[in-house]
Amino acid sequence: MAYCGAVADVRLNALTKVFDGVTAVDDVSLEIADRDFMILLGPSGCGKSTVLRMIAGLEDPTSGDVMIGGARVNDVEPKQRDVAMVFQSYALYPHKTVQANIEFPLKVRGVSKPDRAAQAQRAAATLGLTEYLDRKPGQLSGGQRQRVALARAIVRSPAVFCMDEPLSNLDAKLRGETRAELVALHARLSSTFVYVTHDQVEAMTMGTHVAVMSRGRLEQVGTPQEVYARPASVFVAQFIGTPPMNVLPMGVVFDRPFLVGVRPEHVEFDASSSCRATVSLIEHLGHETLVHLDVGATRVVARVDGDRDTSLVHRVGDEVGVLFPDRHLHHFDPTTMKRVEQ
Amino acid sequence: MTTAATAATAARRRRWRDAPFALALLTPSLVILGAFVLYPLARAFWLGHQRCDPTGANCRSNGWDQYIDVFRSEEFQQALGVTVRFSLLTVPVGLALGVALAVLADKQIRGMSLFRTVFSSTVATSVAVASLMWFFLLNPSVGVLAEWIGGVAKSPGLLRDEGTALWAVAISSIWANLGFTFIVVTAGLQSIPADLYESAYVDGADGWMRFSNVTIPMLGPTLLFVGVVLTSRAFQSYGEFDLLTGGGPNGSTTSLTYLVYGNNSVIKSNSGLQAAVAVLLFGVLLALSVLQIRGVERRVHYGD
Numbered sequence: 244m245a246y247c248g249a250v251a252d253v254r255l256n257a258l259t260k261v262f263d264g265v266t267a268v269d270d271v272s273l274e275i276a277d278r279d280f281m282i283l284l285g286p287s288g289c290g291k292s293t294v295l296r297m298i299a300g301l302e303d304p305t306s307g308d309v310m311i312g313g314a315r316v317n318d319v320e321p322k323q324r325d326v327a328m329v330f331q332s333y334a335l336y337p338h339k340t341v342q343a344n345i346e347f348p349l350k351v352r353g354v355s356k357p358d359r360a361a362q363a364q365r366a367a368a369t370l371g372l373t374e375y376l377d378r379k380p381g382q383l384s385g386g387q388r389q390r391v392a393l394a395r396a397i398v399r400s401p402a403v404f405c406m407d408e409p410l411s412n413l414d415a416k417l418r419g420e421t422r423a424e425l426v427a428l429h430a431r432l433s434s435t436f437v438y439v440t441h442d443q444v445e446a447m448t449m450g451t452h453v454a455v456m457s458r459g460r461l462e463q464v465g466t467p468q469e470v471y472a473r474p475a476s477v478f479v480a481q482f483i484g485t486p487p488m489n490v491l492p493m494g495v496v497f498d499r500p501f502l503v504g505v506r507p508e509h510v511e512f513d514a515s516s517s518c519r520a521t522v523s524l525i526e527h528l529g530h531e532t533l534v535h536l537d538v539g540a541t542r543v544v545a546r547v548d549g550d551r552d553t554s555l556v557h558r559v560g561d562e563v564g565v566l567f568p569d570r571h572l573h574h575f576d577p578t579t580m581k582r583v584e585q
Numbered sequence: 586m587t588t589a590a591t592a593a594t595a596a597r598r599r600r601w602r603d604a605p606f607a608l609a610l611l612t613p614s615l616v617i618l619g620a621f622v623l624y625p626l627a628r629a630f631w632l633g634h635q636r637c638d639p640t641g642a643n644c645r646s647n648g649w650d651q652y653i654d655v656f657r658s659e660e661f662q663q664a665l666g667v668t669v670r671f672s673l674l675t676v677p678v679g680l681a682l683g684v685a686l687a688v689l690a691d692k693q694i695r696g697m698s699l700f701r702t703v704f705s706s707t708v709a710t711s712v713a714v715a716s717l718m719w720f721f722l723l724n725p726s727v728g729v730l731a732e733w734i735g736g737v738a739k740s741p742g743l744l745r746d747e748g749t750a751l752w753a754v755a756i757s758s759i760w761a762n763l764g765f766t767f768i769v770v771t772a773g774l775q776s777i778p779a780d781l782y783e784s785a786y787v788d789g790a791d792g793w794m795r796f797s798n799v800t801i802p803m804l805g806p807t808l809l810f811v812g813v814v815l816t817s818r819a820f821q822s823y824g825e826f827d828l829l830t831g832g833g834p835n836g837s838t839t840s841l842t843y844l845v846y847g848n849n850s851v852i853k854s855n856s857g858l859q860a861a862v863a864v865l866l867f868g869v870l871l872a873l874s875v876l877q878i879r880g881v882e883r884r885v886h887y888g889d
Contacts, residue, residue, distance in 0.1 A: 299787050322789030334784035338802040347798070348788040395788075405787075 251312050251325070251402030251435045252277045253298060258307035260293050267293045269459035270307070275452075280429050280436040282450035284443065286482070290459040291439045292407055298437055299328045299405045311403060322351075327396035328405040331412065333388050335380040341367070341391050342376040348399045366398040369428075386417045393425075397432060406438045410445065422448055443483050447471065455479050473573075477580040480504050480573060486533060489543045493577060496538060496567060501583055504573035507533065510545035512556075516564030522557050536565060626867075632860035641854045655861040660851055663836060664844040664862075665869070667751065671840060672819035674755035675762070679815055680808065682759065683766025688800065690767075691774045701771070707764035712824035719757035720744070720829055744830050747837045754825050754838055761825075762818060766811050773807030774800070805885035813877050820870050823847075841866045 253275040260268040268290040275281040283291040296302040297309055300321035308315050316324050327348070335344050342363055349359035367373050370390040380388050389409060396404055409425075410418045426449050429436050440446060446453045447467045455462040455470060455478075463475035474480035474488070481487040484506060491503045496518055520543065524535035530549040534557060535542060545565070557563060574583040634651050637644040655661050686704050690697055707715065725731045725742030737746050743753040777799065785795045801808075823842040826832060832839040832849045844850050845862045852858040 301783050301787065320789075321787045326787060328784065328787045330780045330784060332778065332780050334778070334780040336781065336799065336802070338805070339798075347785070347790075351785075351789045351791075351794055399788075 252279075252310075253281075253403060253435060253437065254308075254310040255294070255298075256308040256310065258294065258297060258309065259305050260290070260297060260302060261305045266459050268297070268304075271456075271459075271461045272307075273454055273461060273464060275435060275437060278433055278435055280426070280438065280449060280451045282446040282453045283437065283439045283456060284441070284446040284453050284482075285456035285462075286441055289456040291441075291456050294456070295328075295405050295407055295437060295439045298403065299326050300324050301328075325402040326405055327399065327401035327403070329392045329396050329407065329409045331408040333380075333392040333409075333412075335388055335391055335395075337380050339379070340376065341372060341378055341380070341383070344380065344391055345372075345394045345398050348395060352399065362398055363394075366394040369397065370394045385413055386421070389413060389421065393428070397428070400432075401434065403435045403437060404432075406436065408440055409438075410440075411442070425449060443485070447483070455482060457482075473582070474504075475582050477502065477504070477575045480575070486544045486546070488573070490575070491538075491541055491543070491567075495541045497572075499574070500577075501574040502577050502580075503567070504575060505543075505567045505571055507544045507546035509568060509571035510536075510543060511566040511568060512545070512563055513566045514564050516566050518565050518567070520563055520565050522559050522561045522563060525557065525559060536563070538565070629860045629864055629867075632856055633864045634861070635857040637855050637857040639855055641856050644857055651857065651861055652865065655858060656865055660844065661841075661862060661865070664839050664841045667836075667838060668820055668840045668842075671751060671755055671758075671822065672816055674752065675758050675819045676812060676815045678755075679759045679762050679766055680812060683763055683770050683811070684804070684808070686763070686767050687770035687774055688796070691771060704767045705764045705771075707761055708768060709764070710761060712761060712822075713828065715761040716757055716825050716828035719753075719760070723753055723829075745834055747834050750830050750834060750838050754829050757829060758819070758822055758825050762815060766815065769811050770804065770807060773804045777803045809878070809881050809885050812881070813874055816877065817870055817874060820866065820873070841869075 253273075255271055255273045255275075258268055258271045258273075259266065271290075271294060273281075273294075283294055285291045293302060297304050298311075300316070300319065304317060309317055311324055311326070336347065339347070342360070345363040345366055346359045349362060354362070364373065364376070367376055370393055372387070372390055372394055375383060375387060375391075380391065383391065389412070392409070410421055413421060422445060425436075425438075429449075438445075438449065450467055452464060453467050453470050454464045457478045463470055463479045465473075470479060471483055474483065477490055481490065486507050488504045488506050489510070491497065491505070493500065493502065497503050518538065520536035520538045522534060523537050523542070524533075526533040526535070528549065532547045532549055534545045534547060536545060537543075543565070572585075574585055575581065576583050632644075633655075634646060634649045635644040636647045636651060690700050690704060710718075722728050722730045723743050725740060725745070728742075731742065734743075737743060737749055743749045781799050781803070782795055785799055790798065821842055822840065823846060826838050826840055826843045827847060830838040832843045832847045839847065839850070841862060844852065845859050845866070847853070852862070
């Protein structure tokens with residue numbers, strides 16, 4: 244454990260990457276504290292994977308710096324960066340057994356055969372793979388392969404773990420279980436995790452911090468709660484939360500010089516309200532019901548707890564009164580789309 | 586009769602009802618296969634057991650032991666030795682060179698397509714053209730190579746010395762087959778997922794470790810295929826021998842195919858003996874391919 248106790252923070256200074264004239268990552272500055280679980284969140288093509296690949300050393304920055312543990316590593320080979328990476332495809336060697344796959348990073352480093360066998364078996368035991376050590380990846384299920392990829396990453400106790408959408412090839416049930424296991428693994432390993440995903444549920448449930456990216460730029464960094472409660476821009480407000488935040492154009496409902504945002508769970512029904520809306524669609528999801536409303540030409544979604552049987556109260560085509568309570572409103576500048584504090 | 590058995594019988598009957606239609610669909614390929622493969626093969630087997638005059642006339646059946654006689658003959662054994670040595674010279678070197686060139690050219694660098702075209706160009710070169718080219722290159726009086734190498738290459742010439750003739754033909758053959766190996770291995774390289782290399786790179790593997798732990802094992806099926814094809818090509822090479830050495834000097838380049846068909850062959854025009862050698866070559870090659878595939882396949886990974 245070369246880095247146990249050492250500081251392995253990751254700092255990105257004005258990081259930029261241009262591919263053939265296309266700016267994939269644009270002036271991203273981000274501090275990832277030692278032992279942090281940082282989620283890079285954004286839609287596909289937002290540059291989050293490119294940031295991760297620059298941290299791992301698979302891409303060279305066009306400009307800006309990558310610092311690991313206080314040292315600039317732009318020109319440092321991945322081998323010397325003490326970074327492990329888990330790929331979306333798992334990138335297991337199909338011709339090697341599970342044991343040989345897990346041993347590979349140690350073999351590369353010249354660890355003796357008995358030592359690396361012992362370490363590989365320990366890593367495999369941590370992830371419940373002991374009985375599969377002699378199999379080839381092709382004989383394993385998707386979830387097992389994913390664990391082999393994780394075991395191969397943890398076997399050499401790296402300072403920083405880079406993970407590129409590691410759960411996206413798993414089915415929904417397994418994804419849920421593995422989320423919890425990754426959080427436990429992070430707690431046990433005391434390493435820095437940098438985790439790329441487009442799934443806001445993974446971001447909200449796993450990360451100690453979330454960095455939201457859009458079109459190569461960093462939109463907001465904060466804890467999952469901060470990012471949800473105080474989104475820094477219209478993009479963040481609508482990317483996080485299901486269904487997304489309602490953003491009302493200027494002049495709709497409120498006569499203010501801002502865009503007004505309100506989350507679906509904060510839209511209230513009140514027959515006496517002067518704001519009238521027409522019910523256009525009702526979706527029963529079990530634990531909740533989504534009521535789609537037309538306020539003038541603007542579509543607004545309201546969320547109601549599932550145990551309140553709204554079908555009795557509202558029907559498609561009904562005219563209802565709605566309230567947008569002031570304490571739950573978010574304001575955004577209509578030109579910069581950034582948050583405005585009231 | 587149980588219901589299951591009845592159902593099975595009914596299914597079989599239904600399948601036989603489709604047989605005429607299936608046969609009609611198969612007829613075109615059966616006709617072609619029969620006329621150009623099965624009939625000549627059977628005819629060669631038949632010819633091979635017939636004893637003929639040295640002029641090739643008066644062939645008659647006299648048991649099947651001519652195959653054994655031919656196999657034991659000094660001429661056959663020497664030609665088999667030449668053929669095996671020729672394969673051992675051409676296949677490993679050709680394979681290694683093809684992989685080396687393909688790995689060198691498998692980089693995203695500007696102008697690389699030019700090299701790819703050059704490296705694969707020998708595919709478009711016929712054996713006759715390649716052999717003529719090497720004939721002139723190796724020619725002791727006008728050839729450039731003779732000038733550079735000197736010694737034996739000057740007199741009597743690499744193709745005219747018993748010790749070097751087979752090597753010289755092998756070089757020409759390796760060159761002619763390089764384009765094929767290069768193209769197939771390049772295709773194999775491009776099917777290796779990039780993230781395997783990236784994962785190995787992040788794990789600290791240098792170029793050689795990536796080559797030996799990712800490239801070579803992932804190329805396994807490709808290398809097996811190319812190896813089998815090159816071996817069978819080496820066993821069947823004819824044009825090189827005919828054009829470069831004519832089987833000489835002193836039989837040192839008389840391969841099995843040259844023994845069958847060559848102008849200077851000792852069994853020229855004895856169609857019975859020629860057919861016998863050809864059939865034996867077929868048997869040797871078949872056994873060799875089976876051995877190669879059986880032996881290597883266990884250690885080759887074919888993906889998930």
